[in-house]
Each structure stands twice: as C-alpha cells, then as structure tokens.
Amino acid sequence: MEKLKLIYEGKAKQLYTCEREDALIIHYKDDATAFNGVKKARIEHKGMLNNAISTIIFKEMAKAGIPTHYLETLNERDQLCLKVHIIPLEVIVRNLIAGSMAKRLNIPEGTPSPRPIYELCYKNDELGDPLINEDHALALGCVSEAELITIKTLTLRINEVLKALFDQLGIILVDFKIEFGRTEEGTIVLADEISPDTCRFWDKQTHMKLDKDRFRRDLGKVEDAYQEILRRLETLN
Ligand code: TMP
Numbered sequence: 001m002e003k004l005k006l007i008y009e010g011k012a013k014q015l016y017t018c019e020r021e022d023a024l025i026i027h028y029k030d031d032a033t034a035f036n037g038v039k040k041a042r043i044e045h046k047g048m049l050n051n052a053i054s055t056i057i058f059k060e061m062a063k064a065g066i067p068t069h070y071l072e073t074l075n076e077r078d079q080l081c082l083k084v085h086i087i088p089l090e091v092i093v094r095n096l097i098a099g100s101m102a103k104r105l106n107i108p109e110g111t112p113s114p115r116p117i118y119e120l121c122y123k124n125d126e127l128g129d130p131l132i133n134e135d136h137a138l139a140l141g142c143v144s145e146a147e148l149i150t151i152k153t154l155t156l157r158i159n160e161v162l163k164a165l166f167d168q169l170g171i172i173l174v175d176f177k178i179e180f181g182r183t184e185e186g187t188i189v190l191a192d193e194i195s196p197d198t199c200r201f202w203d204k205q206t207h208m209k210l211d212k213d214r215f216r217r218d219l220g221k222v223e224d225a226y227q228e229i230l231r232r233l234e235t236l237n
Pocket residue numbers: 092098099100101175176177197198199200
C-alpha cells in the first residue's frame with residue numbers, strides 16, 4: 001500500500017490517503033515537541049521506535065477485545081489504520097500522580113492515587129489543551145452522552161490491560177493519554193498512538209523514567225529509553 005496524498009501534518013506524525021477509501025496511512029516522524037510546541041527537537045529513530053511500540057501495544061489491545069483503528073504495519077515508519085473522525089479529547093488516566101497534576105495540586109510526583117484518575121482535555125492547541133469535564137465536552141458538542149460513557153468504560157479497561165502488560169515487563173504505568181475516533185458507521189475506537197510520547201513509564205526497580213519526560217526535562221538518553229521500552233515489549237510472545 002503506497003502513500004498518496006498528505007492530508008494532515010501533526011507534531012509527530014503525518015497522515016496520507018492511500019488506495020483504500022476507508023483507510024489512511026500514518027507516518028511516524030522523528031520530530032518531538034513539548035509545552036504545546038514551544039520546545040522542539042528531533043529524536044533520532046523516534047518515528048521507527050514509536051511505530052514499532054504502538055504496533056505491539058495496539059495488537060495487545062485488540063487481543064484484549066478493545067476496538068482500535070489499527071489495521072497493519074506497512075514498514076518501519078508507516079501504519080495502515082481505519083479512517084476515523086478524531087474526537088477532540090485527550091483522555092488521560094493517572095495511576096500515580098505526576099506531571100501537570102503534581103504541579104497543579106502541589107502533590108509530590110510518584111504519590112499513588114487511591115483509584116485511577118480519569119481526566120479529559122479539550123484537544124485545541126490555540127487554547128493549550130485545557131482540562132475539562134464531561135459536561136464541558138457535551139457543551140462543546142464534540143461527543144454525545146452515550147459516546148462519553150463508551151469512552152470512559154473503554155479507557156478504564158485500557159488502563160487495566162496496559163498496567164498489567166507493563167507490570168509484566170518490570171515497568172510502572174504512571175499515566176497516559178489516549179485519543180478515540182468515530183468510524184463511518186459511528187463506532188468509537190481507540191485511535192492515535194500509545195508510545196513513550198504519550199505515556200509515563202517508570203522502571204519498577206529504579207524508577208528511571210523511560211518516556212518523553214527525558215526530553216521534556218532534558219534528562220538525556222531519550223532514544224535509549226524508547227529503545228528499552230521496545231526491547232521489553234519484544235520479549236512478549
Ligand atoms: P500531563 O501530566 O502533562 O498532563 O500528562 C499526562 C499524560 O499525558 C502523560 O503520560 C503524557 C501525556 N501527554 C500527551 O500524550 N500529550 C500531551 O500533549 C501532554 C501534555 C501529555
């Protein structure tokens with residue numbers, strides 16, 4: 001399957017049309033940004049690593065019965081995915097407090113949460129992806145009430161599956177961000193990617209950060225961290 005026309009370019013990926021009307025090709029770039037695009041860099045091999053990592057994770061999601069947009073990995077940087085309408089919500093789950101929540105509420109990073117914290121942000125760069133709740137999402141008109149229920153149910157299930165998967169690999173799933181899409185038939189499916197760009201992964205033993213926080217916080221060894229996540233995922237059978 002060949003890439004035909006570039007139809008969208010985001011910070012880390014490009015979207016192309018292809019021969020299949022119902023599908024698109026997602027191309028993973030090496031570009032990395034943080035703080036709403038203020039900090040920019042290229043992380044050597046990130047596109048290849050995230051494509052490979054997201055491929056393994058989306059296959060695991062499918063095995064667990066989660067509907068996803070993923071169809072096939074075409075080569076080192078390209079994935080064939082179902083064409084969906086992306087719902088403009090960044091859906092976040094936190095198992096340990098870190099990042100923006102630690103800062104906003106002055107809670108030490110690494111504090112466990114008594115239960116998974118479910119957050120929504122409105123995906124809008126101009127507004128800086130503001131934190132919203134389900135009522136705000138409804139008022140924005142981007143999602144229906146029934147879809148919100150589906151999204152929350154799927155998200156909490158995805159958290160359980162991901163947490164168990166990474167626990168097996170000696171990794172704590174601190175938090176993550178996912179996105180959902182609506183297919184032409186109106187089905188809600190997991191879309192976008194799941195990778196060290198979109199999750200916080202800490203080594204269970206050392207608590208070493210194995211994710212994009214190494215880039216956000218200038219901790220160095222960014223590529224090594226992504227390689228380590230892929231290496232451990234490849235030990236799954
Ligand atoms: P936060 O603590 O900065 O709100 O991030 C929560 C999770 O969401 C973390 O795993 C990183 C991920 N994330 C993204 O995938 N994209 C983003 O633009 C941001 C800000 C966070």
